[in-house]
Amino acid sequence: PPLCLRVNTAQTCREDLLADLEKQGLPARPATVSPDGIYLDGNPGIHELTCLRDGRAIIQDEPSQLVAHIVDPQPHEVIFDVCAAPGGKTTHLATLGGPSCVVYGGDIHEHKLRLIEYNAQKLGLKNVRTLLQNGCTIGQKYAGKADRVLVDAPCSGLGVLRHKIDLRWRKNPSDLRTLPALQRRILDSASQCVRPGGILVYSTCTMNDDENSRIVAEFLKNHPEFHVENATQWLPVPGHEGPFIQLLPQRDSLDGFFIARMKKEG
Incomplete structure (x- = not known):
C-alpha cells in the first residue's frame, strides 16, 4: 500500500506540505476523505522524509x-x-x-x-x-x-x-x-x-x-x-x-x- 501521512496542522497545512514534497521531487497527492491526509506515490523511505523528522507530519493510515x-x-x-x-x-x-x-x-x-x-x-x-x-x-x-x-x-x-x-x-x-x-x-x-x-x-x-x-x-x-x-x-x-x-x-x-x-x- 502507498505510504500515508497525516499533516500536523498545529505546525503547517496540507497545501504547504504538498508543495514542499513537490520541491523535493517526491510525488504526493491529497487523501480523498481525510482533510489531513497525504499519500506518497513513491516511498523514498521514512528516513528521507524531513517532515517526519521535524514533526510536520506523522505516518497514519x-x-x-x-x-x-x-x-x-x-x-x-x-x-x-x-x-x-x-x-x-x-x-x-x-x-x-x-x-x-x-x-x-x-x-x-x-x-x-x-x-x-x-x-x-x-x-x-x-x-x-x-x-x-x-x-x-x-x-x-x-x-x-x-x-x-x-x-x-x-x-x-x-x-x-x-x-x-x-x-x-x-x-x-x-x-x-x-x-x-x-x-x-x-x-x-x-x-x-x-x-x-x-x-x-x-x-x-x-x-x-x-x-x-x-x-x-x-x-x-x-x-x-x-x-x-x-x-x-x-x-x-x-x-x-x-x-x-x-x-x-x-x-x-x-x-x-x-x-x-x-x-x-x-
Missing part, C-alpha cells in the same frame, strides 16, 4: 485519521483515548482540539505509554497526558470525568491485512469468538467516563460485524442513556449515509474500518 474528526474535540474539553498506544489518534485529537483541550491517552502497558509521549513530543503537542490504566476498569476510577471518550478497541485487524501480512497466519477463528467479549467490557467501562451530554466513539480496524455493529447494538440496548448519532455528519464519506461508517477495501479502496458515534443524554 487514512481510515485511522477519520476517527478524530468523528470525535470532534473542542477547546477546553477533556478527552479520553482509552486504548491509545502508539498515539496516532491521541495526537490527532490533541491537534484538532487545540492547546486548551487536554487529551489523556490510556494503555495497560507502561512501555506503550512512552510511545504516546514520544509521538506527542515529536509533534510539539503539550496537551497530551498518559494514563496507565486497564480499559476494562477505567470507568470505576474516572466516572464522569471526560467530555468525549474514544474506544479504539483491540480487534481481529481483518481490515488491515495488506499492512500486516503476518496476521493471516497469526489469527484463527477462536479470536473472532473471544474478542467481542473483551470489546464489550472495554466499551461498557469507558462509557462510564462520559459526562452527561458527552460523546462516545467506538472504532475498530476490522470488517467483522460481531466486533462492530453488533457490539454497538448490544451496548445501546443495555445503555438507554446513550443514542447513536450519524457519524457522516461530522465527516462525509462518499457512498456512506450512516449512521455508522463501515469501510470495505473492495468498495472504498481503503482499509477495512468501523466507526460509531454515540451521545449520552444530558
